[in-house]
Amino acid sequence: MAQRRMFSKKITKSARFLRMPSSTQNLYFHLGLEADDDGVVEAFTVLRITGATEDDLRVLAAKDFIVVLNEDLVSFITDWTEHNKIRADRKVDTIYKDLLIQMLPDIEIKVRKQRSDVKNIEDNQWTTKGQPKDGIGKVRLGKDRLGKDRLDEVSLNQNSENNELKESSKTNNNDNKPNPLSFYENNGFGTLSPIVRDKIEAISKDFIQEGSSEQEADELIIKALELSAINNVRKWSYAEKVLINWNNKGHKTVKDVDAAEKNYQSRKGNNSYNQLNKTTPEEDEETKEFVRRSKERLAKEVAKYKPEDFDDFF
Template sequence: RMFSKTIVSSDLFLDMPKSTQALYFHLNMNADDDGFIGSSKMIMRMIGASDDDMRLLLAKKFVFEFDSGVVVVKDWRIHNQIRKDRHKQTIYTDEFQQLQAVENNSYERLPVGCQEVALGKVRLGKVSLGKSRLDKDNEEPKNIVVDDESQTIPNPFSFYETNGFGMLTPFYQEKIGLWIDDFKLIGSTEDEAKFILIKAMEVSLMNNVRKWVYVESILKNWEQKKLSTVEMIDADELSNKASNQSNKQYKKNSVRTETLPDWAKDEYEEPPVKNELPKISDEEFLREMSAYDE
């Protein structure tokens, strides 16, 4: 199996704990020719990976997990370009049909509402020089069913006013608008930026703080880390949690303990103290010395 340096040398990948990186490599090594793994739990037990490691890979979208428990490596086709005569089609055909290939040759999941429409029409063909061949039917227009929940428009202005942060004065309206623009500069869409502001206010509420200056401190931290979506923020939180747990475990394991032998457990007895010479005064000492000289 091959690995693309573009993926495994990226900051997004290297920011993860070593245990999460190791799990990603092992999943790749055990994947079939289409990047699917049907034994991810066994691999995790084999290398001692935790559920947080898998959740972090899912949150950062390095892998996708299906309802069946099967996992697929998102950038599998970037890592591996398998010759057509050597490629063996995956046995996970149902999961395979829930994916589509995008321009950079990585996998993306089809929206839930349009998977049923897409079955038999948008299917990934066999691998040929690392590229997918789509059926001609893919060119036909399709009806896409969009979940009503996905049409929810984020409104940080309303969230600010209805959650106890105070009156939404023109000053704070401008502040919120400027933060939306700042996150758009690091790659967020308009809606993603609004969701990020709402997320920051939610974090502030969870910490029982309803002050805009506190919300801004959270936003500054995310902006410095270039976290441009809520998913990236959640992944960063998981990464920090996993790192803290790893550090605690290391400190716990690094404490050296030794078992004393039986002979060392016996009660210690102090050696007997030698009799000290009796103390005499200076006059007695001189008198004895004079007698000795005589």
């Protein structure tokens, strides 16, 4: 996923945008920075990071700058393609693709294509073209790579691969405990760098601090890596984002993750959040001003009469 984001002045200098409160504008920029390549962002996390309120999010939804996809505040930035033009061979599909299509059936999602700097020679051997010799663009095939990967189209048998992935997550010693570091190296993620090793250990400590055991933390990391492999995005950054999401939601074990997914599927399609009253702060002020003026007019009308004028009514 790209580490840089663009914003179009056509949107950010429009009257519709500039009339919003500064806190709402600030939230919009942060949502754009955190969005994935399809313009989907977990708004709840951004609210926590920026200190913005759900009122700011409601303003953006009311002004049609975003569409809130579910009650967990997963949101889609409606002008995403105006802001960012992402090459199809560099794009990473959103993990919320099914939800996005379900809530916005008419949306056009850019289809991910084969990287233009990599071409297939034969028997899963790959070469780069037009790239320097520092390894950019090369595809590393792990010793125990599962299945036959093709960059143009990958068809994975999820059930069989899940079993093989779980099997390769075990260490070679007798205690048979899951080992995320071994799993990473043995399943096509490439050589484990010191930076990635430190990040894996750090996220493990985060889960342990929240109440997970060491083994439960390792199982969660392997679960996220499995999800990355199944979606053909063998990158630590992808798995890390999934893990941060789980940690923010308070998941301490793989069972918690599975239960949350089952619960989500059961209420899928319930777009109750979007049915909430989407009045903006400006609209609320207009209503208060209308009531105040109405009271003043009524008081002036009543003042025209004397008390004895009402005797006939009693």
